[in-house]
Amino acid sequence: MEFLSYLINGISLGSIYAIIALGYTMVYGIAKMLNFAHGDVIMVGGYVVFYATNFARSSLLGDNPSALASGLSTLVCVILAMVVCGVLGVIIEALAYKPLRRAGSLAVLITAIGVSYFLQNAAQLLFGANPKNFTPVVSGQLTLFGGQLRISFVALLTIVACVVIMVALTLFTGRSKMGKAMRACSEDQGAAQLMGINVNSTISMTFAIGSALAAIAGVLMCSYSPVLQPTTGSMPGIKAFTAAVFGGIGSIPGAFLGGILLGIIExxxxxxxxxxxxxxxxxxxxxxxxxxxxSGLLGKYVPEKV
Structure with missing residues (x-):
């Protein structure tokens, strides 16, 4: 039972890495950019939910809110964080990455690191450097086998959310009009533009979706480890990038598999x-x-044409 408990915790932790890695792999697969500021967008999402839930509990819900009212307020706060992070992702892409689309990969990499440090220091100025105690979005645990195995509801929620997001992204990129446009831009942006696809809007939408996923990952990560500070997203962001490379960056199933495996290994x-x-x-x-x-576990080797 002890090993099973560690395994479930690893899958839960890996699900967080997988959600973050899905954001990495979408941006890289379509815009061919490594957005190392992605981990700090996670931190921003955590702070938005932290302050929004505190405001709701102190000003709107009262001292003894019902479970339904508390759950709905938390859901609204998470949606708010997704919107804020989605807009932040679009702004970052427009100001920092869009001017560098034809630049070398080194320039994009240095810019991404600069954006990451900017977000961390801005958060330190706005929210303070002291860690915040984050209240998990769900509490309690499931007891199985006569109390020998305990699984937190946060772990179950994280695993379910990861699977749902992965399936939704796979269907979105495979069947929706915008998803097909993203795949076309991933193959050849010039040809996609000639076929009438708005490349700028497609890349902006990719950043918005990836950043919204970062907000969800931030909430789940802070619920898993309830400490929030300006550097909260740094190490998980690096590990999630590792998971994306491990599974095959640019592949949605690869990011999912890489995240789960890395969580279990850790x-x-x-x-x-x-x-x-x-x-x-x-x-x-x-x-x-x-x-x-x-090329990673599920990545495909693509020979470079010269």
């Missing part, structure tokens, strides 16, 4: 090997996988 490594070495083990596994399969 949880098992912390439980049976060393908490301090868990991150080193994660990146060591990534190196080994990329040596064997450079």
């Amino acid at each position: 949880a098992i490594a912390q439980a049976y090997i060393s908490t301090q070495l868990s991150n080193a083990i994660l990146f060591a596994v990534l190196i080994v996988v990329l040596l064997v399969k450079p």
Whole structure:
């Protein structure tokens, strides 16, 4: 039962990485940009939900709100965070990345790091450097096998949310008009534009969707580990990028698989090997996988035409 408990915790943690990795892989797959500020958008989403829920509880709901009213207010706050982060993603793309579409990858990388530090320092000025105690969106736990196995409702919600998001994104990119436009831009932006597709709007929509997913990941991550500070999204963002590369960046199922596997590896490594070495083990596994399969587990090798 102990191993099963660690496994479920790993899947829950990996689901958070997978949701973040889906944002990474969408932006890279369509705009061919590595948005390293994505992790800090997670932090922004966490702060929006934190202050919105505190305002709702202190000013709107009263001292003893019903479970239904509390749940609805939390849902509204999460939707608000998705909208705010979606708009923030569009603004970041328009101001920081759009002028660099024809620039080299190094210029985009340096800009992304600059945007990341800007968001962290702006959050420190606006919200303070002291950690905030984040109230989980759901509480309680499920007890199985006579109390031998306990699964938190946060873990269950995270796993279900990850699966739903992955399926929804797969259907969206495969069947909707905007999804097909995104796939066309991913293949060849010039040809897509000649076919009447608005490339600028498509890329902006991609950033909006990825940033909205970052807001959901921020809420779930802060519910899983209820501490919120300006650097909250830094390490999870790096791990989620690792998950996207691990599964095959540009592939939605690959991001999902990579996130789940990395979460399981981290949880098992912390439980049976060393908490301090868990991150080193994660990146060591990534190196080994990329040596064997450079395109990732579900990635496809595309030869460069010269």
